[in-house]
Amino acid sequence: MTASPTILWFRQDLRLHDQPALLAAAEAGPVIPVYILDDETPGDWRMGAAQRWWLHHSLTSLAKDLKELDSRLILRRGKAVETLRALMEETGATEIHAIRHYEPWWRKAEEALDDCLRIHDGNHLARPELVTTGSGKPFRIYSAFWKGLQGHLPPEHPCDRPERLEGPGHWPTSDTLADWSLLPTKPDWSTGFDEDWIPGEATARERMADFGEKAVAYDTARNMPSEEGSSRLSPHLHFGEVSVRAVWHSLARRGDTETFRKELAWRDFTDGVVMALPDYADHNGRDAFDTMPWRSGAEADKDLKAWQTGRTGYPIVDAGMRQLWTTGWMHNRVRMITASFLIKHLLIDWREGERWFWDCLVDADYGNNAVNWQWVAGTGIDSNMFGRIMAPLSQSEKFDAGDYIRQWVPELKHVSNAAIHDPEEAGCRPKDYPAKIIGHREGRERALAAAKKMRG
Structure with a gap:
């Protein structure tokens, strides 16, 4: 007698290596194997445009990988719970496995x-x-979380992917990926994405291996926008490719990689924050x-x-915003500079920036995005003080961002290093480049005045 089929529910875990749900199924x-495009259950936090571009290519890659295991990927669209229960009834499946x-x-x-x-x-x-x-309560401060995490490290070693997957006697019908219209067309703003990224597990594993050689220099290199010091693993990690x-253990015997390992742990911490405070992306962590x-x-x-649109008159800010729009990604140091500028120099609610990043970032993650914005804004449970206002001009000079600016703000490509x-x-200032929309001192004083007013 043939066993009833089991459903493997993919979400942000689009891989076959180190996939415990896959092995159990x-x-x-x-x-x-099933992926459900659910734009209803997340409510206002449905997947942004840049993530949808990534998803299209990642699912294409996953379907190809599953085919190598004599399996296939079933695509359905709708509310996840309803769709899964309907699929169970349709196929006779009695269990769903998921991460x-x-x-x-x-x-x-x-x-x-x-x-x-x-x-x-x-x-x-x-x-x-x-x-x-x-x-027994969740940590609210990252430094304490990091110390608490030590008792759970190292994590288990990753497991291999299976050689083959047994399929059901009869496969259910599947949507066609192209019919989901995940890719932009009118206009197609993703040409820079195509040049910068190749989604999928194979590329993720290659990037992981390549970064292992650079990880010991990460502590310094990650702050230099003009250098390739970041891992560029963030979208692959977000989609679980x-x-x-696996990344943690790939750094073994690489020397001192603690700074990068702490970045990996930060992802766990932010999920812990939204586990304890589910609406953290919409509400200030500090009521004041x-x-x-x-x-x-x-x-x-x-x-x-x-x-x-990258037209503030601050070159480092404009470079970052244009990189974001063109490639769906922004350098880590520049993310902090651009966020601080919006919140403090322009005195605009952090949630406006959070939403923009959610739509534009290929690595936009609910917990990470929310916690990072509230950290910069000073509104979070673990955050910078609001009165600490980053100076974008001196930050740009300190971290030698000249070549980065020239790459993303071509109006300034002939401006001297000085x-x-x-x-x-x-x-x-070239005529086709805008003047500053606000002076640094003026923006700083306005922000501090607003904070003082808030405190009463």
Whole structure:
């Protein structure tokens, strides 16, 4: 008698190596791998445009990899819980295997499927709810979380992918990926994405191996926008094309890689934050900021547009915003500079920037995006002080961003090294490059005044 098929539910774990849910499903019998495009369950946090571009190519890659195992990827669209239950009835499946997720909408979906869902750990160094304070509560401060995580390290070694997957006697129907219209067409703004990225597990594993050679220099190189010091693994990790524990163990015997390992742990920490505070992406972590007099109206909207399009008159800010729009990614140091500029120089609510990044970043992650924006804004439970205002012009010079600026702001490509960080002050601003929309001192004083007003 043939065993009933088991459904393997893919989400942000689009890989075959180190895939505990896949291995468990394979042990149970015939496997039906499924990806569901669910734009309803996440509500306002449905996948952004840049992520959808990545998803299209990642699913193409995953389907190809599954074919090598004599399997196939079934695509369905709709509410995940309803679609999965309908698929179980259609195929006679009695179990669903999946990797645990921490976005609030996925946690609710997992609870709704509790009677048939077999959940597995595989996207974290350690389950965030297991890394707790002495009283059993989630950590709210990252430094304390990092110390608490040590008792759970190193993570388990990654497991291999199976050689073959047994399929069901009859395959259910599948949507066609092209019919989902995940790729932009009118206009096609993704040409820079195509030049910069190749989604999929194979590329993720290659990038992981390549970065291993550079990881010891990460502590310094990650801050230099003009250098390739970042791992560029973030979108691959976000979509689960490579597991975080595989990356962790790939750094073994590479020397001192603690700075990068802490970045991996930060991902676990941010999932722990949104596990404890599910609406963290929409609400200030510190209630005092609920009365912050953020700017609004026509002038604020104009400034927001200038920030989004890289036309602020601050070269390092404009370079970052244009890199984001062109490639779906931005250098780590520049992310902090651009975020601080929006929040403090322009006094615009951090949620405006968070939403823009959500739509434009290929690595936009619910927990990471929210926690990072609130960290810069000073509104978070673990954050910078609001009064600490990054000076973009001096940051640009300190981290030698001249070549980075020339790459992304071509109007400034002929400006000298001495003037590239602030051509307006040097008296050589090209006519086709905008003047600063606000002076550094003026923006700083306005931000500090607003904070003072908030405190009463």
